[in-house]
Amino acid sequence: MDFRYLAKQFNNAPFTRQVMLDILKDYKRPNDKISELIKSGDLILLKRGLYMPGSNTDLTTPEPFLIANYLWGPSYISLETALSYWGLIPERVFEISSVTMKLSKKIKTSVGRFAYRFMPSPYYSFGIRSVELASRQVALVATPEKALCDKIISTAGLTLRSITQTSNFLMEDLRIDREGLQKLNLKELNS
Structure with a gap:
């Protein structure tokens, strides 16, 4: 049976080891088949036990944010990455930043940092x-x-003691414009 055909039903997220074993349940040696798929480029190893379709397949690859959620979880996209995603900061982000309840960690994969x-x-x-x-x-x-x-709390050495300091940090350091700040939900910020 063709891997691409079997994997289509699980194609909305990275493949965990359990999913791979389920896809390859008819194989006597599924671990050998996983290794073969990685070598052929049909599968990309993100980390031990987590895979995604390779460029040799016609399968949809998972979005980087979704990969981030799976790599080290529980986690959610935040900090500069989320600020850029929501259009609050003008900079493009090259490393996907997340927040987790686990230890802080950096992971470099073939699809990004x-x-x-x-x-x-x-x-x-x-x-x-x-x-x-x-x-x-x-x-x-x-x-x-x-x-x-999250960005304010995680910025080392940052102490915001006045409106001027806060305004400078938001508009000069983070480069958020006034219009972007006015769109924020103050009730949510206060809570």
């Missing part, structure tokens, strides 16, 4: 949205307000 920052449990769960990035591909992303709070 991923950074994870620890946040404590009660703070972690507030302000997260499920965002559909592509057909049947949904990732967890911080709301604009949550991403901004």
